[in-house]
Amino acid sequence: MKVDAYSHILPAPYFERMRELAVDPGALKRWLELPALHDVDERLRMMDEFGDDYQQVLTLSSPPIELLAGPSESPALARLANESMRELCEKHPDRFPAFVASLPMNNPDAALDELASAIDDLGARGVQVFTNVSGKPLDDPAFRLVFDEMARRDLPIWMHPARGPGFADYTTEDTSKYEIWWALGWPYETSVAMARLVFSGLLERHPNIKIITHHLGAMIPYLEGRIGLGWSDQLGSRTADEDYDRMRRERLPRPLLDYFRRFYADTALSGSAIGIRCGLDFFGSDHVLFGSDCPFDPEGGPMYIRETIRVIDALDVTDEVRDEIYQHNIRRLMRLPDGRA
Amino acid sequence: MKVDAYSHILPAPYFERMRELAVDPGALKRWLELPALHDVDERLRMMDEFGDDYQQVLTLSSPPIELLAGPSESPALARLANESMRELCEKHPDRFPAFVASLPMNNPDAALDELASAIDDLGARGVQVFTNVSGKPLDDPAFRLVFDEMARRDLPIWMHPARGPGFADYTTEDTSKYEIWWALGWPYETSVAMARLVFSGLLERHPNIKIITHHLGAMIPYLEGRIGLGWSDQLGSRTADEDYDRMRRERLPRPLLDYFRRFYADTALSGSAIGIRCGLDFFGSDHVLFGSDCPFDPEGGPMYIRETIRVIDALDVTDEVRDEIYQHNIRRLMRLPDGRA
Numbered sequence: 001m002k003v004d005a006y007s008h009i010l011p012a013p014y015f016e017r018m019r020e021l022a023v024d025p026g027a028l029k030r031w032l033e034l035p036a037l038h039d040v041d042e043r044l045r046m047m048d049e050f051g052d053d054y055q056q057v058l059t060l061s062s063p064p065i066e067l068l069a070g071p072s073e074s075p076a077l078a079r080l081a082n083e084s085m086r087e088l089c090e091k092h093p094d095r096f097p098a099f100v101a102s103l104p105m106n107n108p109d110a111a112l113d114e115l116a117s118a119i120d121d122l123g124a125r126g127v128q129v130f131t132n133v134s135g136k137p138l139d140d141p142a143f144r145l146v147f148d149e150m151a152r153r154d155l156p157i158w159m160h161p162a163r164g165p166g167f168a169d170y171t172t173e174d175t176s177k178y179e180i181w182w183a184l185g186w187p188y189e190t191s192v193a194m195a196r197l198v199f200s201g202l203l204e205r206h207p208n209i210k211i212i213t214h215h216l217g218a219m220i221p222y223l224e225g226r227i228g229l230g231w232s233d234q235l236g237s238r239t240a241d242e243d244y245d246r247m248r249r250e251r252l253p254r255p256l257l258d259y260f261r262r263f264y265a266d267t268a269l270s271g272s273a274i275g276i277r278c279g280l281d282f283f284g285s286d287h288v289l290f291g292s293d294c295p296f297d298p299e300g301g302p303m304y305i306r307e308t309i310r311v312i313d314a315l316d317v318t319d320e321v322r323d324e325i326y327q328h329n330i331r332r333l334m335r336l337p338d339g340r341a
Numbered sequence: 342m343k344v345d346a347y348s349h350i351l352p353a354p355y356f357e358r359m360r361e362l363a364v365d366p367g368a369l370k371r372w373l374e375l376p377a378l379h380d381v382d383e384r385l386r387m388m389d390e391f392g393d394d395y396q397q398v399l400t401l402s403s404p405p406i407e408l409l410a411g412p413s414e415s416p417a418l419a420r421l422a423n424e425s426m427r428e429l430c431e432k433h434p435d436r437f438p439a440f441v442a443s444l445p446m447n448n449p450d451a452a453l454d455e456l457a458s459a460i461d462d463l464g465a466r467g468v469q470v471f472t473n474v475s476g477k478p479l480d481d482p483a484f485r486l487v488f489d490e491m492a493r494r495d496l497p498i499w500m501h502p503a504r505g506p507g508f509a510d511y512t513t514e515d516t517s518k519y520e521i522w523w524a525l526g527w528p529y530e531t532s533v534a535m536a537r538l539v540f541s542g543l544l545e546r547h548p549n550i551k552i553i554t555h556h557l558g559a560m561i562p563y564l565e566g567r568i569g570l571g572w573s574d575q576l577g578s579r580t581a582d583e584d585y586d587r588m589r590r591e592r593l594p595r596p597l598l599d600y601f602r603r604f605y606a607d608t609a610l611s612g613s614a615i616g617i618r619c620g621l622d623f624f625g626s627d628h629v630l631f632g633s634d635c636p637f638d639p640e641g642g643p644m645y646i647r648e649t650i651r652v653i654d655a656l657d658v659t660d661e662v663r664d665e666i667y668q669h670n671i672r673r674l675m676r677l678p679d680g681r682a
Contacts, residue, residue: 027579179576215564215567224610224615225610237371238370238371240366240370270567277619298574
């Protein structure tokens, strides 16, 4: 059995509502070209290629809800998304064993309410956040209670990249060319968000918090050495006006890499064997989850799944380890029955 | 024999002049804590640990000359740097077999003059550029002749990251915290610069141009799949208002990865075995060069050299391949005698 831990969908009632809201024309073009994204019959047909032992955990596709609706409308939009997701899971429990709740992050009080309601009443097995909230970084005190609550509930937080207007501003005329914002900007955003969460002390305060980073930790595994000897061991050497030594002693007593390895990461590297091997070496097999990024591939759905399975099947690991990556890790994180005796 | 293809120095006469110019206090603090950066006697003592079969190709340390001097003063500053570098190589030919020229890139005409003079008169075996010129990207037409001329001369261009004011603006208050600009911002800058050079058509026009990227290609190898199936095969799918298909047909007929693999890359990943293996798999052994980033390590010089050698010595490759990485590739690029029969 394979449980795809990171696949994207736009349930039809939510999709219809989205199209009425102001939306980037590039994004709209993309969605319309991908029927498996918003038409569940197309989605199920596409999944048939992988048989009965392939399932998807559903997360809502970009953009973040807070880019579609202001703080007074976003709670209702999140609710619509979560109710539509619940319906998909109820109708197709053999294909969609669980969904991840969306939150109105531009309204933190409502986000906490929706978190409780989506998990307790609708059965969501985690929540998704984006790497910034309309430009505010995730370590902003406004969002602290969301992370604390997910740690308390011992359920995972999926973290998806998003363009950061006013935060990491690579959306200038220059880098918006050639879709650099997507190819390199998103992984940069993910990496910066991971770093800011580390430096905020979140992973020291909650050593067992379950944060699932997209794209196998983005830049972090390849830069293991830079983060270790370069950053962790020399923080402050390039700065004249901050006492980072004291901050480290008080807030981050361990090497930075220890905290970065506490993240979880999916295998959504578009089928790169060299990348997946590197990321697996970095995070270890208990922190890597099979995830495909379906349906954003050149075939509109099956290609990333197929290519990612090809790479995982060829990994030089035991069948037990492969099985952890394919299903047991994500089941453990979501606290779903794992089918083992 | 090991020839370190990317080590940094500030020759004493240049360093004295730099200190008189306006300089970021964080950078100044850093330099003063690293005597092996600006004191050649300290540098040579530090190198003794690695014996007679370790040599360094010298490049000038950050910041870019154009951040220290305007277009009317930068030519003289570049000249001072290059003459001081030549002197170091002449005095210590067994330790420093070659140097890389600095250019006053904010004055492109003078940059072309200095390029010719540094190579023809001073014996430089290549030039160094930074990933942006005071915020202008390297594919700006102003710099085209520098790249064309280096391709014509068949000598390498070292490309070092630099903060991009107004280009990739991660230097906002938010990301300037915790030295994120250095740890993640620099690799992002390198990757964006590589991408822009690819999209400008440079590597299609000059298939054999020799551009040496720092930090083993930064984000590119780990994102191989994203660049391939994600970007190359879906360019334009996220954009409503540009005809990328036509641009690809006319300017970039090959898969994007083919162009990215035409870059060369040094092993300066601060001693990460998983990173170096991934980068070597991506670029291939004829495009990877031993480079240490000396002296910017926690010991102020020898540690990155030692750790990088440890990783390369342990690679599962033939001795011939190891020797290509350690010395023959960089000798071939610089067209220096390679000591082989």
